[in-house]
Amino acid sequence: MKIIETVAEMREFIAAKRQAGKTIGLVPTMGALHEGHLTLMRTAKAKCDVVVASIFVNPTQFGPNEDLDSYPRDLAGDAVKAESAGVEAIFHPQPSEMYSAGYATYINVEGITDKLCGKSRPGHFRGVATVVSKLFNIVQPDTAFFGQKDAQQVAVIERMVRDLNMAIQIEVVTIVREADGLARSSRNTYLSKEEREAALVLSRSLRLASEAAAKGERKAAALKSLVETEIKGESLAKIEYVEIYSYPDLAEIEEVKETALLAVAVRFGTTRLIDNIIFNN
Ligand code: AMP
Secondary structure, eight states: OEEEOSHHHHHHHHHHHHHTTOOEEEEEEOSSOOHHHHHHHHHHHHHOSEEEEEEOOOGGGSOTTSSTTTSOOOHHHHHHHHHHTTOSEEEOOOHHHHSOTTOOOOOOOOSTTSSHHHHHSTTHHHHHHHHHHHHHHHHOOSEEEEEGGGHHHHHHHHHHHHHTTOOOEEEEEOOOBOTTSOBOOGGGGGOOHHHHHHTHHHHHHHHHHHHHHHTTOOBHHHHHHHHHHHHHTSTTEEEEEEEEEETTTOOBOSBOOSSEEEEEEEEETTEEEEEEEEEOO
């Protein structure tokens, strides 16, 4: 497996694969790889001849007081894991390779980025859409793979691809969880033992909502309130948001009739975790 640091070398790698008639799958990540990322990579390997994973802690998607500097980085460990999941090349550029001096071009997906994580992390999705479109231009994959864990991100990327007529298929992989229900996240490593235990309230509260919906509860306010009450019962948890919107257009809804997203962001100490479920009616 190759580790590629420059755009020029990445383009050469892709050109050779294209010449050999290979299809390309791209899995964008920020590294600190876990089973969630590896599932995306294995899914990509099953669908495409060549899998490229990017590992890039993208500065433009972090706010000034966020964890850009402390975000876990482990390229050597990631390389071993990615190779075992079928990745043929890791694209690992330095920030200066992606954003050279005088960099001035950003992608703004409007409307759906004003809520949920976009509201609590202003500028986050501008950074995400910008880096993902750059990665799409550099790697030119047939298919790119994203996790439902970041459901709003999926909505943003799908909208960008549609609006800008990008010839790339987006595949979404369901949330990969620990055996006890906690959604896998690179940020789980920040949690103390007590916070790790408390964080189980996320999947537990979403399960309550899912069970209520299965029994016929359709009112968005009632489903939201079930989740809020459960999370508030956990003293180490501090709710940032609990919201229900239609999905993927993220419109306000009173009743869960068509596809809807119930998403939560909760802080445990300084660690911010997100989780969600999608109701398919
Ligand atoms: P990140 O490295 O956190 O930017 O995530 C890279 C990709 O992996 C994104 O498409 C995420 O949605 C996806 N991902 C992260 N955690 C999970 C998970 N637990 N299950 C499925 N996909 C995930």
